[in-house]
Amino acid sequence: MLPVYILEDNEAQRSEYTSIINNTIMIEEYDMQLAVATDDPQVLLDSIASSEEGLFFLDMEIGSQPQAGLNLADDVRHRLPFAQIVFITTHEELSFLTLERRIAPLDYILKEQGPDTVKTKIEADIRATIDILKSEAEEHKNILGYKIGTRFFFSPYQRCYYAKY
Known part of the structure; x- marks a missing residue:
């Protein structure tokens, strides 16, 4: 289950974003869950x-x-390199x-924008x-990764030849 996080200091906006996210997850039946909606960066971290x-939906x-x-x-980017980050802000x-x-x-x-x-x-x-x-899961499922010495290699399974023993 993918956790969703909100950082917003305006309580009314935080409530609105929470509602939008929860409704979208429920209607679309996504394997996601709102984990935290807060105005404190340390709580989220x-x-x-x-x-x-x-x-992550973050106010600047x-x-x-x-x-x-x-x-x-x-x-967040340093801790979770593949996290998805969305800024919702007034600071263009x-x-x-x-x-x-x-x-x-x-x-x-x-x-x-309204x-x-x-x-x-x-x-x-x-x-x-x-x-x-979905795309990442499909790509990683069909890729063979291996290491020789200090070098890493990746190859699609379709291009690999192997023998069963």
Whole structure:
């Protein structure tokens, strides 16, 4: 089950995102679960200790810290390299920093676009995450990985010849 995390300091918006995410998961019957919805970056960070992956919806500005969400995303990316990160923010000017820090977000949603657009984009990001996970599972299932000395090699199973004993 893929855990979903929300970091948003506005309680009304956090509640709205929670509702959108839970409804999408329920309607589409995705193997996902909302793990944490909080306004505290440390609570979210502590909750991912046992995770290997996740979908994160992060606000950039938390309280008086204009880059709290960006700093959290940096930590998440280091701990969970294949996590999907979506920023929902009013800070369009910080989008370049996500590239500079190599966070590679799945999406960057601007709150000014309106609640309907934000809802549509959250739903699309959930679907995109599921599609990415399906694709990765299919690719990794059909790839043989091996190591010779200090070098790693990967080859599709279709290109491997082997004999049964």
